[in-house]
Amino acid sequence: MLLDTITLVLRETLEAGILIAILLSIANIKRFSKRWLWAGLAIGSVLAYVYSINFDGVSEWLDYAGQEVLNASMQITVAVMLMLLVAWLIFKIETLEPAVPFVLAITVVLLLTRELTEMFIFYSGFFQVHEDWVTRLNSGITSGFIGLMIGVSIGVLFHAAIRYWSDRAANRIQITLLSLVAAGLFVQATQLLMQVDWVSSTSAVWDSNWLIQESSIVGQMTYAVFGYEATPTVTEVVGYMGIILCTVAMLILSRFMKDKSEISHAN
Amino acid sequence: MIKVIRLVCLALSLSISSVSFAKPPIIEIRIKDHLFYPAEVKVPANKKVKLLVINEDPTPEEFESYELNREKVILGNRKAVIFIGPLKPGKYPFFGEFNMSTALGTVIAE
Numbered sequence: 188m189l190l191d192t193i194t195l196v197l198r199e200t201l202e203a204g205i206l207i208a209i210l211l212s213i214a215n216i217k218r219f220s221k222r223w224l225w226a227g228l229a230i231g232s233v234l235a236y237v238y239s240i241n242f243d244g245v246s247e248w249l250d251y252a253g254q255e256v257l258n259a260s261m262q263i264t265v266a267v268m269l270m271l272l273v274a275w276l277i278f279k280i281e282t283l284e285p286a287v288p289f290v291l292a293i294t295v296v297l298l299l300t301r302e303l304t305e306m307f308i309f310y311s312g313f314f315q316v317h318e319d320w321v322t323r324l325n326s327g328i329t330s331g332f333i334g335l336m337i338g339v340s341i342g343v344l345f346h347a348a349i350r351y352w353s354d355r356a357a358n359r360i361q362i363t364l365l366s367l368v369a370a371g372l373f374v375q376a377t378q379l380l381m382q383v384d385w386v387s388s389t390s391a392v393w394d395s396n397w398l399i400q401e402s403s404i405v406g407q408m409t410y411a412v413f414g415y416e417a418t419p420t421v422t423e424v425v426g427y428m429g430i431i432l433c434t435v436a437m438l439i440l441s442r443f444m445k446d447k448s449e450i451s452h453a454n
Numbered sequence: 455m456i457k458v459i460r461l462v463c464l465a466l467s468l469s470i471s472s473v474s475f476a477k478p479p480i481i482e483i484r485i486k487d488h489l490f491y492p493a494e495v496k497v498p499a500n501k502k503v504k505l506l507v508i509n510e511d512p513t514p515e516e517f518e519s520y521e522l523n524r525e526k527v528i529l530g531n532r533k534a535v536i537f538i539g540p541l542k543p544g545k546y547p548f549f550g551e552f553n554m555s556t557a558l559g560t561v562i563a564e
Contacts, residue, residue, distance in 0.1 A: 251535040312513035
């Protein structure tokens with residue numbers, strides 16, 4: 188049980204930890220105050236609790252598709268927020284800067300709501316089975332805390348790795364990572380909609396489990412950072428590539444605009 | 455132009471009708487004492503299948519599979535619907551994430 192709980196909590200915190208680390212690195216470079224983070228963590232935790240106590244009703248919405256549709260909507264919204272950040276980082280639009288902390292906060296709120304709900308539900312079941320506080324504390328809370336701390340530590344390391352580079356290089360790393368995470372979230376949302384037959388599913392295009400086993404620690408890390416899927420369908424591949432191409436198009440456009448403004452300044 | 459519009463309408467109506475009328479087979483899986491029954495689920499290969507997962511335990515469980523790319527939380531004494539496939543012939547393990555050491559099963563597509 189101890190290892191099961193550590194693994195479960197770690198899996199849930201890993202993705203959030205890595206994304207929050209990227210967002211924090213952006214905020215630190217831009218010298219934003221941390222209010223967006225505290226607000227995001229607090230509101231996200233409350234919403235996750237509200238979602239978990241209303242989970243029964245939500246699950247039965249839309250002919251048992253409510254859970255997937257709500258979670259997919261949250262993931263797509265987070266992906267959109269991340270792409271807005273990517274656009275802001277690429278085009279360096281200063282007038283939009285006051286809105287960025289709101290985008291960061293919304294991202295954290297939705298991310299936490301999604302990830303924490305599952306943990307609240309898991310612990311509600313755990314406490315239902317283990318009524319004595321010794322087991323609750325030893326097996327549930329302590330092992331959950333270990334999983335949480337491993338997830339947070341990986342996030343801290345990730346943040347330090349981004350901040351190690353110069354601001355210019357960090358900007359490129361942030362753009363790349365945000366695009367990959369957004370693409371991964373889009374793939375996850377697509378899978379949820381396939382699960383309830385809202386999006387048509389097809390056979391997997393390839394199986395790269397021989398290269399990176401999706402269930403392994405490396406598989407979970409690459410899933411959290413790059414949205415790695417060992418057996419993606421055509422829809423997922425097209426969606427993933429579409430988001431990456433959006434970033435590439437924005438980069439080309441910004442270079443084109445920069446060149447044009449340099450020429451007009453020279454004239 | 456009108457011909458193209460007619461063709462598009464025809465294609466759309468055909469796709470909608472195939473969604474509405476081609477109902478996938480329903481396969482029932484039960485969760486009891488943190489175990490899946492049956493633990494081996496046989497499904498037709500290359501066909502979409504609707505899994506009806508009934509959790510008979512009082513505690514919640516999460517049906518999860520990396521190979522099937524599926525994850526769904528099912529509260530205690532509740533049921534859930536999960537569509538899988540079309541799957542190539544083979545074995546696709548699944549597990550209960552809240553009880554990983556006991557709740558284990560395999561979908562066999564053949």
